Amino acid sequence: MKKRLFFNKYNEMKYISHLDLLRVMDRLLRRSGVPIKYSQGFHPRPKISLGNPISLGTEAFNEPMDIELKEDMTNEELLDKLNSKELLGFEFIKVIDIDGKSSIVQDYKDMKFEIEGLGSSINKFIEFISQDEIILTKEKRGKITSKNLKPRIKEYKVEEEKLILVLENMSPNSLFNLCGIKIEELEIKKFGMVK
Incomplete structure (x- = not known):
């Protein structure tokens, strides 16, 4: 069962x-x-x-x-x-x-996140995720791989200084790292998964 x-x-x-x-x-x-x-x-x-x-x-x-x-x-x-x-x-x-x-x-492929604490970085982040491509490059055992994260961003909006993100099979941490925003300064909440 x-x-x-x-x-x-x-x-x-x-x-x-x-x-x-x-x-x-x-x-x-x-x-x-x-x-x-x-x-x-x-x-x-x-x-x-x-x-x-x-x-x-x-x-x-x-x-x-x-x-x-x-x-x-x-x-x-x-x-x-x-x-x-x-x-x-x-x-x-x-x-x-x-x-x-x-x-x-x-x-459940899509996950909803609510982020607080971006402050003045919120516009920088919105501009960053509005690009046509967001390339994440990783090196593992001497092999370099690249992937475009843009298709995984399903939805984003700002509500009362909170950023709402809907992402497919991904944490927002990769996006913040690529954008140069310190994760430890943010309050991130994951609200279940979107069917």
Whole structure:
């Protein structure tokens, strides 16, 4: 039985890395008494699947996670069990049933971000992302690769000094780095994924 959980990660929990988040989820599921299914083999792992990693320092709301259960449970039971172990800066908000073929990365490609703290840099950033091409060049093991990030910017607008961005399978951090804006001076919130 496959379930999709939706959670919020905020305050100090925004400093938990993607790998640490998987460990936190594993412990939380075990402590809550959720009958999670494990992989076979020498190092069994819980059948947990997250979407694109949440960047360190980014608060995330309505974030999806898929799990597989070995026993049937109602969505209400599961939500109650998960939220019975209080974890500061973290909460589950919804549970839905999904079929075995469903995948977060395929179901949710576009992600909405709200950014505060750009101040006078907001016009510089809007001008930067308004270019026809935004090329990101990376070097890995002596091999240089380039990709155009522009097609991944689906929507952007400014509302009350907040920048709203809708991006496809990407964090805004790459864009800020390319534009020369310090990420640590910004407050970035990820508001679930746009279907």
